[in-house]
Amino acid sequence: xxxxxxxxxxxxxxxxxxxxxxxxxxxxxxxxxxxxxxxxxxxxxxxxxxxxxxxxxxxxxxxxxxxxxxxxxxxxxxxxxxxxxxxxxxxxxxxxxxxxxxxxxxxxxxxxxxxxxxxxxxxxxxxxxxxxxxxxxxxxxxxxxxxxxxxxxxxxxxxxxxxxxxx
Numbered sequence: 001x002x003x004x005x006x007x008x009x010x011x012x013x014x015x016x017x018x019x020x021x022x023x024x025x026x027x028x029x030x031x032x033x034x035x036x037x038x039x040x041x042x043x044x045x046x047x048x049x050x051x052x053x054x055x056x057x058x059x060x061x062x063x064x065x066x067x068x069x070x071x072x073x074x075x076x077x078x079x080x081x082x083x084x085x086x087x088x089x090x091x092x093x094x095x096x097x098x099x100x101x102x103x104x105x106x107x108x109x110x111x112x113x114x115x116x117x118x119x120x121x122x123x124x125x126x127x128x129x130x131x132x133x134x135x136x137x138x139x140x141x142x143x144x145x146x147x148x149x150x151x152x153x154x155x156x157x158x159x160x161x162x163x164x165x166x167x
Contacts (some may be wrong), residue, residue, distance in 0.1 A: 010044035013146045014090035020099065021085025025049055028078045030063025047078060047116060077102065080109050087112075088119045 022033050024148050025045050033045045049061045076134075081102050087093050094102075095111075101107040 001124050006149075012090075014093050017085045017093045017096055017099070018087075018090070020096060020163055021082045021093075022046065024078055024082035024085065025061075028063065028075060029061050030080060046083065050112075050116040053080070053112065054116075070120075077105070077114060080112065083112055084110055086119055090117060092117075 022045070026033060029045060031045060033126055035045070036043055037038060049058070053060050054059050058076055058079055059072055062070065062086065081099050085093055086101075091139060098107060102109060
């Protein structure tokens, strides 16, 4: 799932493109996007394929059940488009029509960074308390804060802020 969708809770064209990219990689590699039965470096499909791409070994990610019986140019194209669509920064994801043009060899493949880019910082959601003195209702809701998460993991999400009982 696209981090921008997880953080905002709102689907967008960019989060749909991310999903398309992940599905393209799942098809090309013959595995799920997250597989906890594999060694640590291979659990996250996007990270693993991007690592192989950076090492110049992208074709090694191809579905082993195919036994090499595929057009390498098409397989490489599918995986690079998958990575491009699943770029961690939504602003670098291509429009879906452009992805289709690249898949049909009507447009050029990009040169992606050899190392998967870091996820951009998102404002951590915080809980805010509101009280309506007329109706007597009290509610908690989330609102973005300007405080950045200090967690430096590539795909870590901000930790939820528990409500405080002190007002």
